[in-house]
Amino acid sequence: MLQTTVKALISGLSGLVFERVNIMKRIVSILQIIFILQVAPVGAATIALFPFEDFSTNSGIGAKLITEIVSSQVELAGHVVVCPAELNDFMGRHRIRQYGVISSEQAQLAQKELGIDYILLGSVMLKEERQTTATASIFTLVRAADAHVVWSYVDSYSLADHQAMFNLSGPSNLEDLWTLLALDAFAELPEIMLANLLPEQESGNIIVEHSEPNLQIDFAAFHPRHVKPGENVNCSVRFRTLNISEEGEPTVFIKVGSRVHTAQTDDGFEYEVSWVATEGNPGPPFKLAMNDPDLFYRGMWDSENLEAGYPVNIVVEWPSGRHDELYIGSYIVDSTPPDLKLIASAKEYNNRKIFRQRLPLTVRWGRPEKVDRWKLAVYDQENKQVISTKGTAEPPASFLWKGTNSSNKKAEEGLYSVVLQVWDLAGNRTVSTEEVYYLPELPEVELTPVVSPEDESIQLALFLDHEPLVPLKYWRLEVWASNNDLLSFHEGTNFPESITLAALDSINVDDDIDAKLMVLDELGGEMVTSFKGLYAMAAALQEMDQTQDDTQKSSGSGWDEGF
C-alpha cells in the first residue's frame, strides 16, 4: 500500500520535476499532505542517518539535500529519524570520524545508546559541468541489532540520460537529479524497514542472536613470528570492551596447536600458570599477564621443539558458558639455517681459486626461505676484515669484488676468505666461505742480452722473476731499430732458453736496437715491457760482470793470502 502510494506520487511529481522549479520543497509538502491523511504504520522503526561520505570535490551540497529528502520520506511513513545533534554527540563520543562506513561494534553501540533499529550509510558523488552534470550514490541500510546489511542501492543519474531522449524537457540541474535519485532510491525504504525488523525488536524486547563475531579483537600481536625451538613467544591481545562489560569477566586461554595454555585469575597482574595438552599431560609453565583496566591479555610461552607452523587461537569462556574461539595468527618454529652456498667464479690452479680484476660471487639457494639479514665480508690471512657489505631481507643473487679494500684501494696480493653470513627470520645462521687468491699483477719479466764477440749477434735470455701462479698463455718479442723499423719478432707460449738476434750491418752507440715484450697469462692479464738499447744493456751487463769478476779475484787472493 505504502509502496504503491509512493510510486504513484513519484510519477505524479515528474511533471513538477520537469517544470524546473524548486521541486524539493514541493515534493516534501505534497508528501506531507498525503501522509498526514494516512495512519502511521504499526511497528514504526527508528533510523539514524549517518553523514554521507562524499566522493565529489565540492562536498556537502548533495549530501545535505539527500539527507533532507530521506528524512522526510521515512518520517512521513511513520518512522523516527534520530536527531542530527544527538547523532553528532554519539559520533564524537565514540570517535567515529570516517563517513560512509561503520563497524558492527559501532552499530551495536548505536542501537544501545540511541535506541535505533537501522543505520543508513551513504557515499555520494556529484559533478556539475554543463552536459556532464551527474550524481551518483551508494546507500546501505544496516540493521543495528545484528549489524546486518538488509538493503543496498547503487545508481547514478546524469543530465545526458534524459536529454538524449528526443530532447524532451527533463531535469536541468544537479538539484533535479538529486531529487530524482532520492525518490528512486528511497521509494521502498519505509517498507523495507518494516519488513526487516526482527520479531524481538517489534515486541520491544531486544534479544539478538548476533550474526557478527561475538569475540572482537582490538589488537593482537606476536613476537617473534619465527622462533628457534625452545625460545619464548610473546603474544599480546586486547579485546573490545562492548560485550565483556555485559557478560562479566571471561576466562581467557591461548591455544597453540593442540596445546591449551590456561590461566588462573586470582592474584593480579602477572603470574605463572601451566599449560595442559589436550591429552591432559602437563607441560612447561608459561606466564600470562592480565591488565584488567584495559582488558589487555599477554601470553608468553616456550616454543615447541618440532619444526612446524603453529596456529594460535584465543579461546574465551564466558560466565554464561558460551565458548568463543578465534584464530589470531601463527608462528613458525625453525631450527634449520638457510640452505645456501656462496660460489666464487674464478679459475682454479693447483686447487686454488685465483682472480685478477673481478671476482663474481653467486649465491645459490638449495631451499628458498625468507631471510632477515645478511653480511658479506672479505678477510685476509690474518683474519682482518678487508671490505664488507650487509643488508636486510634476501641477499642479492650475485656480488662482485674488484679486489679493493674498504678505502677503495687495491688490496695486496694474497689469499683471502670471502664469507657470506645469512640469518633467517628465526635467527638461524648460515655461513658460506670461499677461499680465493688475489693476483693483481703478472710476474716481472727480465731480459738479458749478451753480444757474441765473434759475429756481434745478440743472445737474449727471457725469464720471470718468480714462478707464476697462473701459466703464461702467450708472449711476443718485437725488435725495433731506432728508426722505427721492425727488425724481427718472436712469439710462443713458453719462454725459450734463448733468442738469437742476427748482427746488424752497422752498429754503434748512437744506432742501437730496442725490444718490446708482451706477455699474456691464462687469466687474461697483459704486461708490456720495453727494453731500450740492447747493445748498451749488453755492454753494461758485461761491464758489471767484469767488475764482479775482478772483485771476486781480489777478494780470492786476500783469502788465499790469509789462509
Place this chain on the structure above:
Amino acid sequence: MVFSSPFIALAWRGVALTFRSAEAQSFIVCCTLIFLQGCSLGQQEPLYQQLSETPGQPLCRLVVLPFANHTESSQAGAVVTKIFASSLQRAGYSVALEGNVRQLYQQLRIRIDDEVTQEHYRIIAAQLQADALVIGKVVEFQENVEKGRLDPTVAFEVGLMETGSQRRLFTTYFKKTGKNYRKVLHFGLINTLFRLTRIMSDDVIEQWINKGLHTCAPS
C-alpha cells in the same frame, strides 16, 4: 525532430496503412525487437576462469576486501569495492560490513595497496567468520568526454577465495565502456562510472551464480 519532417511523416502513415492488420503490426513489432536485440548481441561476457571446483555448499557470508587501485583515479578502489559489495548483498549474500574490514586492516597494519598474505587471509576469514573472501583490483576507471557526452570505461579483476580450503574458486576480468551497453541510438548508453560499475558487478555475480556459486538467499 526526425519525425517532424513532412516527408517521413507521410511515409510512416503509408506504412501504417499498408500493415493495418493485427498480424502485420505484430510482425513489425517483432522485427523491431529483433533489431534492438541484435544491437546488444555484440556485448562480451566477463572473462572468467574457474580455478577450483565450486563448493557444493552455499557460501553465505562473504567479506569484500578493499580492491587494489591500479588506476590514476584515487577513489576507484573504494568506489568499486562498495559497489561490488552492494551487488553481492542484492544477490542474496551476507556481506561483512566495510567498517569491520577496515578495522581489521588497521589491526593487522595492512595498507590498502599492500600485498595481503595467506596468513592475513586466514586471520581475516576467521575473525569476520567469512565463508569466502572477494579479492579484486581496479585496472581502469575513467570518463572520457566525447562530443559533450561522458563515456565511462571500467576494467577490474575480481576473484573469490574459499576460506576453508584457501582455494581460489574463480577469477574474472571484465572491461566495459558505456557504449558497450548501447542498444539503438542513445538507448542503453551508460553515462556514468557508478552505473557502469554496478551493471558490470551484477553481470559478474550473475555469471558466478550461473557457474554454480550458491547463495543463501531464501528462494
